[in-house]
Structure formats: structure tokens, C-alpha cells
Amino acid sequence: SQKIEQNSEALNIQEGKTATLTCNYTNYSPAYLQWYRQDPGRGPVFLLLIRENEKEKRKERLKVTFDTTLKQSLFHITASQPADSATYLCARSDSNYQLIWGAGTKLIIKP
């Protein structure tokens, strides 16, 4: 079965530095990988989506990569701020509408 694996340990980053989160998938490459942000007590909020044949996607301070050789997506936040502290979720989508989710990585940006 398809799985999405994210580092369960919290990631602590100093303000102003680049935060990099990892999402690994099993078996065949998904058609798309999606990244979401979730704050405590809130539902996930969609951030970025990257297609299998795209190497990189950017949105303001966010960048996502898709490496089919490593079966991995990296999510970068440049010039990180304390307000970026949250849990970041990765999900794969294939030929249908369903998403398979990772457990998320908690990011803590220290001032």
C-alpha cells in the first residue's frame, strides 16, 4: 500500500534561517504531492502542490521539490519567522481524488 513518511521529531530552526522538511513516499511516484500547514486546533490549510514531472515549485518564501529517484519531496521555508511555527503535512494524490497523508512534522522557529 502507498505510504507517506514524515519526520516525527520536531524541527527547531533559528529565525531567519531556512527550514527544510522531508516527505518520503513508498512504491510508485504519486501524480502529485501536496503540502499543508496545520495550526493547533485548526484544520489543515493548503500551501502548495507539485506535479510528478515538476522538479520545483515556488510561492513567496516557500519552495517544494519532487525527486522521483529519491522518492522524496522537500519543503523549504526561507527567511523563517516565528509565525511559520506549525505542523506541516505532506499528502500524495494519485489517479483519483483521495489523499494519503503523512503524520506531519512540527516546525518550531525560535526568535
Add this chain to the structure above:
Amino acid sequence: SAVISQKPSRDICQRGTSLTIQCQVDSQVTMMFWYRQQPGQSLTLIATANQGSEATYESGFVIDKFPISRPNLTFSTLTVSNMSPEDSSIYLCSVGQGGSNQPQHFGDGTRLSIL
């Protein structure tokens, strides 16, 4: 993107009782989904709510335990029936327009505790 309102935001219930969670969207949407999320764990899809027909349930979830209604394109309910402490979780409603290249948009969830 769509605005999703979910009610109640939290509740504490006695075992053996049932609770109905409502999900209201401010625009018509193709797909509505119900998820469960345990603390620190990934989202688990319970079912897809289909307008005008029976919901499609994922493995491990059954209609008798989690009956779902979707009377129109902007509203759905999930009932958690005959609750036990194992049902304590966060229940999330999401919506999407279908297709693997479409994101989902979520309500803020219902935090349910069973005593």
C-alpha cells in the same frame, strides 16, 4: 477558496450516546470528505459523502457506526454512533472539486471526548 464551518467545535459525551457533526460550505462543491485525526497522527479518511446517494466508506469504517448524510452540494453531517472512549478524536470535514490535482479545504474540526 471555500469557507467551511463545522459544528460543534468540541464536545464531551457519555459512552453509548451518539453525536452528529455538521459541515456547511459557503459554495457548492463536488466532493465532501470526513476524516479522523488522532493527536500526532496522520489524517485517516472515514468516508466520502456523495450528494444524493450513499457515502463511500473506507476499510475499517461502517455505515452503522458512522452514518453520513449529504442532502445537497453545500452540507453534510457525520454521526458517531454508540460512542466508546476509542472514538475520542478530532473529526474533520473537507471539500474539494475532485481530481488528483485539486487541493482539499478543511473545516477546523470537532474535538470529541468520550467519558
